[in-house]
Amino acid sequence: MRVSGKAMERDVFYTSCICNCGSNSQCVFKAHVEDGRVVAVEPDDRFNTGIGREDAVLSEEEIVKVRLQRRPCPKGLVFYRYLYHPDRILYPLKREPGSRRGDGRYARISWDEALSTIADKMVAIRKAYGPYSIISPFSYSPGSQGLMRLFSFWGAGTCDWGWSSYDATKLMSHLIVGSPGWNYAEYYSGSASDMLANAKLIVLWGYDPTLGTNGPAYQFAWFIKLAREKGVPVIIIDPRYTIAAEVLADQWIPIKPGTDTAMFMAMAHVLFKEELWDKSFVETHVEPLGAAKWRDYIQGKEDGIEKTPEWAEKICAVPAATIRELTRMVARTKPSWLWSHWAVSRKSHGEQAVRAFAALQAFLGYWGIPGAGPSLNIGPKRNIPVKASWGPAGGYQIPAMFRSHLWAQAVLLLKKVRSGELSEQEYRRIVGWRTDPALVKAFNPKMLFMEGSGRKPHAPDILVTATETPREQIAALQEMEFTVVTHSMMTPTVQYADIILPVQDWMWEEQNIASSGYGGFECINFCPGIVKPPGEVKPATWIFVKLAEKLGVDPVKFFKYYTTDENWKKDWERYQRDCYQSAVDYYRKQGIAVPAWEEFSRGQFINCDELAEKPFVGWDDQIRGGKPFHTASGKIEFFSQYLADESKRDSGAHKDHAGKINANLPGNWGDLTAQPVYQPPVRGMSDPMVAVYPLMLLSPHPRYRTHYLFWDHPWLKDHVYRHRVWLNVADADARGIKDDDMVRIYNDRGTVQLPAYVTSRVMPGIVVIHHGGRYLPDPAGVDVGGSPSTLLGGDVASCVTAAKTTTLVQVERVRELST
């Protein structure tokens, strides 16, 4: 017998995947390395070695404790092959003289020339245009620590606010429980382990964990399936018959997109009408005036409209009888795990869906009890520290000016403001101005510095993942005198840079701690940086240390671990060890020993779920422990006194009662109401614009990309998945379209051309193009790559904070593809 293939003797390391997919750092590989190159990976084998079907050999308790392999998804399994992609940027590059931004013609330059040029330009632009002349779209992201920190020492520069994933959730979390997000354990709602151990009924709204990764790969989906296998009924409410609807659910209930709030309100109506609500919970934990007011509103005492199931069924297309029965069922089957995650909030008026769902669950008494919990977020829930300070920041307070989603508007509309065509007040409303209103006059954006791949690798590529159209964003890019991008790949946005700085991949080429992540699972892993970085790519932090030096900022003040370039790796390791030590200390205080650095850095990890006494339950301390919420009343608040007070509108950054800035509330909060109400989605299925553009476009997350990342990965696209537009059979037939026909999808914003996927898996009147497709305009301006951003954008009036991922379009057949 001849055995060929991988020898088992080569260097093998454990490492973790951090591709910002929604799993973030929980998947683990055993990587096989030869001469600094990864040649193959195996999935995690640190538990249950050699077992395929792990649950067949484990007790439920062991599963709930997550004594499980962290198996990667297909993206992770072939991530390492991407490191050697021909579009990888290997050297600092300068746009060739005579070429235009977007042409993609570059010449190699030295690091010294690149950094000197950037520093000189920053100084010149600041001198000519003042301190608010450098922008960095999506600078609010944690990945932008480098540039923002540099600004704080340098004394100039701007940032923006908001991020595309969770803004509506963060805003509502701040208003409802007084916890503004990431840094507060009170932001997190529940865990998959708690669901599996305790839920008696599972209802999912627009949530498909078989597509987006939550926890290691699709582990969340697996946990739901395990719950179903032990007899817990699962219902999915979604306009698509998703893979989750097929595999995880007993029953699928279609709902019109963007109308979830109406259904939540009708369910609340049933609770009140049939006296099914949890009075003692509400009395104890919900701010009483707001609770009473919302009850009145639902029962029609405020506007004369009772929010009955009959009222709701016309809006959301779920029959009234079903809404009624479902409400009774979730009220009586205690506890019921009702879950929406972020999809329902990434729509026009998405804030309302978050808040109405949270309110409904408060009236059900489903906050802070095992097996239930409203979905504000699933995240790094115990908030175990894995960090070390870089040293104090500089004294300059960077103003958070505009909404990140609207960065191009913020640039382009200034001309109209200066010419008097647009009032400053209207400008502030449109762009979501969040700082001193007087600063509009001093805002003079002339340089764009994008950390496309900062400490988080491969951050969203703004042209195709923001919600403004690429056309508008390119126009804004062309307004700049100077553009810089740090990145690892030649993406659509990168080609608009004057200088490109190539960044190391931080999970393969750099030592990093991969701590926790989303998904209701929690663990801390280590990436040993086993791959030899190609060309002259550099760590993101190093780039900003050196740029700081060029700008006259002490590099040691910028990053206190820095000594010399030669010592970079050692300095970085000292920093990593200190980060790790903070987690060790956290556990030591509880009398729990965790692996020493030497073991940790060789693949042993901290399995936080295993170390915890019981599965994480959101707001346990408040509900069962009696601790007050951070709100003014100390209770859950569904009526915002702040938003009810018109005098605060358009007055710059808003602070809560405790003096914390509400980071996700723009100065002018548009039509956001003080309590949860249903507002029809702008460009939704009942918008008058359907007369022209009758189909509603959804752009859910893709299964095989993280935003744009992996778009051109030859092992994924057109290999195990393809990028097509989903079309219902009735809509296809009415247009003479068969599966795989080439079609055009268009509206007043732009035109996209893609093959059609004709299916019954999406309801009629709806088309789907997954998020993060490449923007690739042909000479006529038709986007033949298929970025949904080409069709989105613009609807500022309908989104205070929510990223809008839907719009209206028309579809027509182009030509038949030969297969």
Next chain:
Amino acid sequence: MTQYGFFFDQSRCIGCSGCTVACKQWHDIAPGPVKWMRVYQWEKGLFPDTRVYMLAIPCLHCENPVCARACPNNAIYKEDKYGAVLLDREKCDGSRKCLQACPYGAPQFAGDDPGLKMSKCDMCLDRLEAGLKPICVLSCSMRALEFDTLEKLVEKFGNVRRLEDMPPEKITRPSVVFKAADPKKQIVPMDYLKALKLWQKRENPDNGVLPDVFRSADDVLQASPQIIGRHKLELKPKNSAALMYYTTDDE
């Protein structure tokens, strides 16, 4: 010889192709139609009975490998330790008689050009010899796969040897055990036809009557399956392009 084989749980598979890419990177197979492990998705039924089925299928290492008999060069043989069906690539002349014979489409070719040599799932023999299970099995994040002796698999998971829409197994006797997709049930009563009528109308109290979403319910309920993508399980697509079509996801 002990016959080893696979267990595939259709009720858990989410069609993500994790097994496919895990296999391809481990065995260093270039992107393209050579998929030793293939993941099919096929759609059946129209609203409200729409279903989408998944099948992850490697070579099933049949107890009666009809491919081996069909090979004019005796290039395919049954290995005697694990019962793997293996290929002696030197002997293969690319006649594709094996593919004609195999009802599961297991023999793989890099394209449609005549003379290309076959390759196929080798049960990860390199891994078996090192005491490890096939890479596809250990990569499944839904834990829908298992690998063991056929006897143990049957003992643990029952003796379902064929899924609906698959070819009969009587002659080939594939070394595989299945669990079929779960049935659907109404947890909460729902009148789906009423839901469809509600869906047809657009609610807009402020702006008068808007055009219906579709003309008649029949357009949704009685559409021709022929215009639907991947409306059948096609284990033996007519060429490489068709293989890619049937084993490529739209998520």
